[in-house]
Amino acid sequence: MPAVEFRGATFRIGDRTILNNLNLSIEAGETLVLLGRSGSGKTTALRLVNGMIMPSQGEVLVDGKATGAWDRVKLRRSIGYVIQESGLFPHFTVERNIGLVPSLEGWPAERVAQRVNELLERVSLPPRDFAKRLPRELSGGQRQRVGVARALAADPKILLFDEPFGALDPVTRLDLQREFLRLRQELAKTSVFVTHDVQEAMKLATRIALLHEGNLAFAGTPSEFAASTHQEARAFLDVLEEAARVK
Amino acid sequence: MLNDVLQDLLDEGLQLLGEHLVLVFSAILIASAIAIPLGLAVAGHPRTRNLALGLANIGQTIPSLALFGFLIPIPFIGGIGEHTAIIALVIYALLPILRNTVTGILGVDAAVRDSAVAMGMTRMQILRMVELPLAAPTILSGLRIATVTTVGTATIAAAIGAGGLGVFIFRGIASVDKLQILAGALPAALLALAADGGLGWVERRLGRW
Numbered sequence: 001m002p003a004v005e006f007r008g009a010t011f012r013i014g015d016r017t018i019l020n021n022l023n024l025s026i027e028a029g030e031t032l033v034l035l036g037r038s039g040s041g042k043t044t045a046l047r048l049v050n051g052m053i054m055p056s057q058g059e060v061l062v063d064g065k066a067t068g069a070w071d072r073v074k075l076r077r078s079i080g081y082v083i084q085e086s087g088l089f090p091h092f093t094v095e096r097n098i099g100l101v102p103s104l105e106g107w108p109a110e111r112v113a114q115r116v117n118e119l120l121e122r123v124s125l126p127p128r129d130f131a132k133r134l135p136r137e138l139s140g141g142q143r144q145r146v147g148v149a150r151a152l153a154a155d156p157k158i159l160l161f162d163e164p165f166g167a168l169d170p171v172t173r174l175d176l177q178r179e180f181l182r183l184r185q186e187l188a189k190t191s192v193f194v195t196h197d198v199q200e201a202m203k204l205a206t207r208i209a210l211l212h213e214g215n216l217a218f219a220g221t222p223s224e225f226a227a228s229t230h231q232e233a234r235a236f237l238d239v240l241e242e243a244a245r246v247k
Numbered sequence: 248m249l250n251d252v253l254q255d256l257l258d259e260g261l262q263l264l265g266e267h268l269v270l271v272f273s274a275i276l277i278a279s280a281i282a283i284p285l286g287l288a289v290a291g292h293p294r295t296r297n298l299a300l301g302l303a304n305i306g307q308t309i310p311s312l313a314l315f316g317f318l319i320p321i322p323f324i325g326g327i328g329e330h331t332a333i334i335a336l337v338i339y340a341l342l343p344i345l346r347n348t349v350t351g352i353l354g355v356d357a358a359v360r361d362s363a364v365a366m367g368m369t370r371m372q373i374l375r376m377v378e379l380p381l382a383a384p385t386i387l388s389g390l391r392i393a394t395v396t397t398v399g400t401a402t403i404a405a406a407i408g409a410g411g412l413g414v415f416i417f418r419g420i421a422s423v424d425k426l427q428i429l430a431g432a433l434p435a436a437l438l439a440l441a442a443d444g445g446l447g448w449v450e451r452r453l454g455r456w
Contacts, residue, residue: 050365052361052364052365072367073367073368073369074367075367076364076365076366076367077366077367079365081362081365081366083358083361083362083365084358085356085358086358086362087356087358087359087361087362087363087365088359088362089359089363089376089377090356090359090381091380091381100366101366101367104366104367104368104372150366160365
């Protein structure tokens with residue numbers, strides 16, 4: 001059974017179709033990158049997974065159960081979510097931010113504290129230096145690390161990333177991409193990752209799904225993607241070639 | 248002789264100050280109990296929000312002396328005395344508290360609210376753990392503005408027999424007695440400053456994150 005399955009998922013706002021009849025399965029343990037330009041529907045597809053929005057038509061299955069049939073709170077707590085601006089609570093320390101979902105889930109305080117320490121170590125932020133800080137006392141890269149730690153806190157099987165590294169400088173971004181790959185090796189989670197950066201997609205994906213104006217234009221491994229003749233795929237691959245030429 | 252006059256003034260002053268404080272505290276308490284929950288409820292709904300803010304706005308445009316006058320003939324809520332004054336003061340205090348509650352809630356970063364929803368927090372948890380704490384300094388600032396204005400407006404309450412420091416002022420005006428006017432105006436001004444300073448301090452502490 002796939003971890004996530006889109007079955008004819010369509011999302012409309014008024015008479016505007018944002019996502020059109022998406023059929024796509026995401027297997028456990030894979031990193032599916034949703035690639036596309038702004039407005040291609042990739043973030044919409046992502047938000048359908050944890051029930052932030054509901055499909056206008058069709059359905060999205062998580063663990064074999066339609067998102068509409070899930071208890072919304074339970075569904076979301078079992079899925080980690082990382083967004084571009086980190087969305088950390090500015091009035092919570094790093095520690096409380098990371099421990100939030102476990103606390104809501106009723107874990108005892110010591111277990112939460114232990115988990116927070118473990119996660120801070122995992123995202124390379126020594127707890128002694130970082131646990132008590134507020135988000136504004138962190139750099140952009142550090143905030144995203146905390147964001148990742150927070151998403152991992154209750155040990156979800158599925159992680160959603162909405163352009164998590166999009167606002168970072170290129171050096172920090174590379175750093176976090178490497179960290180992402182390392183964490184994937186260690187944790188073997190199912191990840192859905194939204195980006196418009198084709199280089200990032202090629203680096204991180206086990207499979208790429210290319211969206212174009214709300215339609216799925218291509219789905220396959222990065223090497224299949226590189227060989228694709230689809231016009232929109234070529235447009236993104238041109239970006240890669242251009243980058244290579246500069247080198 | 249002069250000592251006796253001063254002693255009487257002081258005794259009466261303390262009593263009037265007490266009445267004044269009761270007027271202000273009751274009005275602010277009632278206004279908060281109405282405006283804060285109302286603000287929380289309407290913040291997310293543009294139409295009801297504008298309606299509520301519009302009504303509160305109208306309340307505040309009525310000249311204060313006229314409002315006290317209007318309320319007197321109204322059965323149950325009107326009449327001479329304290330409760331009529333409190334109702335008028337509540338009407339004035341609503342707008343700043345309501346407006347700041349709405350502003351505070353709307354000012355919560357969309358990304359923060361989004362991630363709260365995505366983490367599976369319930370509506371009540373988001374309100375209690377995210378929106379209220381983040382909006383608290385703004386709400387408190389509305390409370391501060393309302394309190395300072397109410398301290399001033401409450402002096403007019405004496406005109407409808409509600410007591411308070413306004414008694415000195417009205418009597419002073421009637422008898423062209425500067426000392427009496429000052430005996431009412433000075434404590435009222437100091438009270439306003441103290442409220443401003445005290446609540447401002449709390450506000451800064453709340454906004455320290």
